[in-house]
Amino acid sequence: MSPSGLRRPNDPPLLILVSLAEGPKHGHALAKDIEDFAGVRLGPGALYGAITRLVERGLIEPLGGDDRRRPYRITPPGSAALAEALADMRRVTRAGQARLGLDLA
Amino acid sequence: MKPANLLRWYPRAWRDRYGGELLALIQDDLSEGRPTLRLRLGVIWGGLRERGHQARHAVRLALKTRTGSYKWFSILWAGLVCASVPGPLTASPPAARGWQAVTLAALLAAIALTGAAVSAAGLTALPALVRFLRAGGWPMIRRRVWWSAGATVVAGGGMTGLAGLAGLALASGPVSPAQLDVSLAYLVGLLMTGLATAVAIGLWATTAAATARYLTLAPRVRAAQLVLSAVIPTAVMAVAATLAIWWSTAQPSFTLLVIALVNLTLASVAAPVRIGQAVRRGRRLRLAASGAAIINPSAQRAHGRHRA
Numbered sequence: 001m002s003p004s005g006l007r008r009p010n011d012p013p014l015l016i017l018v019s020l021a022e023g024p025k026h027g028h029a030l031a032k033d034i035e036d037f038a039g040v041r042l043g044p045g046a047l048y049g050a051i052t053r054l055v056e057r058g059l060i061e062p063l064g065g066d067d068r069r070r071p072y073r074i075t076p077p078g079s080a081a082l083a084e085a086l087a088d089m090r091r092v093t094r095a096g097q098a099r100l101g102l103d104l105a
Numbered sequence: 106m107k108p109a110n111l112l113r114w115y116p117r118a119w120r121d122r123y124g125g126e127l128l129a130l131i132q133d134d135l136s137e138g139r140p141t142l143r144l145r146l147g148v149i150w151g152g153l154r155e156r157g158h159q160a161r162h163a164v165r166l167a168l169k170t171r172t173g174s175y176k177w178f179s180i181l182w183a184g185l186v187c188a189s190v191p192g193p194l195t196a197s198p199p200a201a202r203g204w205q206a207v208t209l210a211a212l213l214a215a216i217a218l219t220g221a222a223v224s225a226a227g228l229t230a231l232p233a234l235v236r237f238l239r240a241g242g243w244p245m246i247r248r249r250v251w252w253s254a255g256a257t258v259v260a261g262g263g264m265t266g267l268a269g270l271a272g273l274a275l276a277s278g279p280v281s282p283a284q285l286d287v288s289l290a291y292l293v294g295l296l297m298t299g300l301a302t303a304v305a306i307g308l309w310a311t312t313a314a315a316t317a318r319y320l321t322l323a324p325r326v327r328a329a330q331l332v333l334s335a336v337i338p339t340a341v342m343a344v345a346a347t348l349a350i351w352w353s354t355a356q357p358s359f360t361l362l363v364i365a366l367v368n369l370t371l372a373s374v375a376a377p378v379r380i381g382q383a384v385r386r387g388r389r390l391r392l393a394a395s396g397a398a399i400i401n402p403s404a405q406r407a408h409g410r411h412r413a
Contacts, residue, residue, distance in 0.1 A: 026126070027126055027129070027130040028129070028130055028133045031134075034260075042145070043134075043144055043147030043148070044127055044130040044131045044134060044144065044147065044151070045127075045147040045149070045150055045151020045152065045154075046147060046151060047130065047150040048123055048126070048127045048130070048151060049151045049154055049155060050154065051123070052123065054215070061154055067125045067126070068125045068126060068128070068129035069126070069129060070126050084192070097289070
């Protein structure tokens with residue numbers, strides 16, 4: 001397990017970080033974006049469970065605004081954790097592709 | 106179940122922070138025609154996970170500090186001791202002579218001391234508690250009190266049932282006190298009742314701590330509470346040790362006697378240190394409140410000698 005706690009490509013925290021890497025979003029916009037780029041529909045319970053953990057670990061932070069539509073943004077440690085997790089995944093992907101003889105381009 | 110009611114599955118602190126946002130998201134999803142049951146179950150599951158996470162966090166936090174682990178260890182001890190007292194009392198009525206009588210008197214004295222310390226802690230805070238309740242504070246502690254009372258009823262029922270069953274088994278003749286002591290069913294019952302009692306005591310302790318945060322206590326009362334909170338775990342350890350000594354005399358057991366004496370020695374060594382620390386903290390608290398804050402107590406002592 002990575003130090004940031006991001007493990008699998010479909011982990012809600014990882015999906016949230018990828019979504020916020022584009023820019024700040026509130027809960028509903030996050031769920032929509034994640035469904036669009038990953039094809040994963042995160043329910044409100046799963047989404048806010050992951051948001052809570054990410055805020056606790058300082059990987060994302062809330063921005064000011066409406067209490068019911070509070071946007072979140074990725075923090076510098078969050079960006080670093082995301083980059084690290086993506087690098088791990090890229091290594092695994094490359095190894096898998098090489099062993100299958102697939103195009104590495 | 107209305108969407109707002111789904112938030113009840115989450116801890117209060119979490120609801121205060123994220124409740125509005127989650128509710129807005131649930132309402133958005135419902136208005137988009139998402140499958141209601143699956144969504145609701147997901148929210149409920151999320152709430153239970155959050156409660157589990159917070160409970161684990163609280164336990165980790167309590168065990169992290171030496172004081173915290175000492176406190177929870179004392180609560181567990183108290184639960185096991187309270188649950189195990191009625192059984193032996195039923196199984197082997199105390200003899201009125203010799204070491205058994207002495208150890209039984211010591212056990213009762215230790216229980217009385219624990220009760221007196223707990224009562225004193227409650228009584229010193231009583232005026233502040235009354236003021237808090239009169240100011241409409243009851244709803245803020247109601248849930249905790251009900252949970253604690255419920256756990257007490259369960260633990261009390263378990264204790265009464267266990268003692269009753271033990272008495273019945275002994276009175277009807279098929280089981281001797283020695284057989285009862287080594288019976289697996291009795292041991293399991295004892296452990297379950299002990300844990301239930303520890304949960305009840307733990308809930309009351311957290312209720313008291315949570316209530317204390319709302320109370321406005323005078324510095325003198327806060328200082329007294331500090332000392333009493335150091336005395337109570339020590340008294341509990343004394344009860345455990347004297348109980349074990351009593352058992353070791355009632356059903357002669359050298360091993361039990363050694364364990365009890367080691368326990369008593371540790372409690373005797375730790376008690377003066379803990380109580381001394383609490384007294385010093387209480388004194389600093391009172392001095393700080395009176396406007397003469399002492400940063401370094403040794404400097405204050407030196408100053409006192411110089412003036413003398």
